Amino acid sequence: MTxxxxxxxxxxxxxxTEVEAxxxxxxxxxxxxxxxxxxQCFPDCFFVAEIGGEIVGFINGAATDSRVIVDEMFEDGSxxxxxxxxxxxxGLDVAPQWQHRGIAGKLMRYMIEDARRRGRRGLILTCKDRLIGFYEGFGYKSLGVSQSVHGGAVWYDMILEFSE
Ligand SMILES: CC(C)(COP(=O)(O)OP(=O)(O)OC[C@H]1O[C@@H](n2cnc3c(N)ncnc32)[C@H](O)[C@@H]1OP(=O)(O)O)[C@@H](O)C(=O)NCCC(=O)NCCS
Known part of the structure; x- marks a missing residue:
């Protein structure tokens, strides 16, 4: 499909920016x-999915030694x-008209393989409770409610650690 x-x-x-909105x-x-x-700061940790030359989804995030995301990271690429x-x-985004076709799954697996190839210890993210099951499907585990107050919502810290 992609x-x-x-x-x-x-x-x-x-x-x-348009897809995010x-x-x-x-x-x-x-x-x-x-x-x-x-x-500017981490183009090598930012991937887009294209169909027919159009971007239909993307995944991105900074690398860090922290096991949880803190809100400052969202706004400060440095x-x-x-x-x-x-x-x-x-962020993991798929434009609404392209959802439910496995595109987010492909992007996530791509990011996981990329992190593994670079020798990282694992991946971290925050998500709303309704998506915990989705991320568990890739091997993430919940660390409970995050300190993040991003957008005034309740978020959960999730972590996927590669076994040695
Ligand atoms: C979340 C999002 C990225 C998923 O994109 P997508 O391309 O539709 O996802 P996929 O097709 O790869 O996977 C969806 C499948 O995952 C599984 N799944 C979804 N939520 C699940 C859950 N809570 N528990 C278990 N499995 C779940 C289902 O099998 C689902 O299939 P379905 O869409 O046919 O119901 C997309 O809906 C989106 O961009 N949402 C808005 C932004 C957002 O919330 N991003 C996540 C930020 S934390």
Whole structure:
């Protein structure tokens, strides 16, 4: 279904901002400036899925030694630590008309394999309770309610640690 998954470029800035606005309420959606910084600071941890040349979804996040995401990381791309032990997931988005076709799963598996190849210890993310089961399907485990107050919502910390 997905034509390809590739690394983001600055030319994708407007489209990823648009897809994010379709996927998240305004209080939670990252804006153009945040994506600009992320593409500048960690393009190699930011992948887009294309169908027919159009971006239909993406996954991105900084690397860090922390086992949980803290809110500052969402807005400050410079907190990215290229050699960090954990790959975080700030966002996994699939445009509404392309959902339920396995695209998010492909993006997540791509990010997991990439983190493994780079020798990271694992991956971390925060999610709402309704998606805990979705992420458990990839091997993530819940660490309970996160300290994050991002967008005024309740989030759960999830972690996937590679076995030695
Ligand atoms: C969450 C999101 C990325 C999923 O994208 P998608 O491409 O539709 O996902 P996939 O098709 O790869 O996987 C969906 C499947 O996962 C499984 N799944 C979904 N939620 C699940 C849950 N809570 N428990 C167990 N399995 C679940 C189901 O089998 C589901 O199949 P279905 O869509 O036919 O019901 C997409 O809905 C989205 O962008 N939502 C808005 C943004 C968002 O909430 N992102 C997550 C941020 S934490």
């Amino acid at each position: 034509d390809r998954i590739r690394q983001v470029t600055m030319e994708d800035l407007d489209r990823v 379709m996927c998240f309420p305004a209080a939670e959606a990252a804006g153009r400036q945040a994506f600009l910084e992320r593409i 907190l990215h630590n290229p050699s960090g032990a954990y790959q975080s997931i700030f």
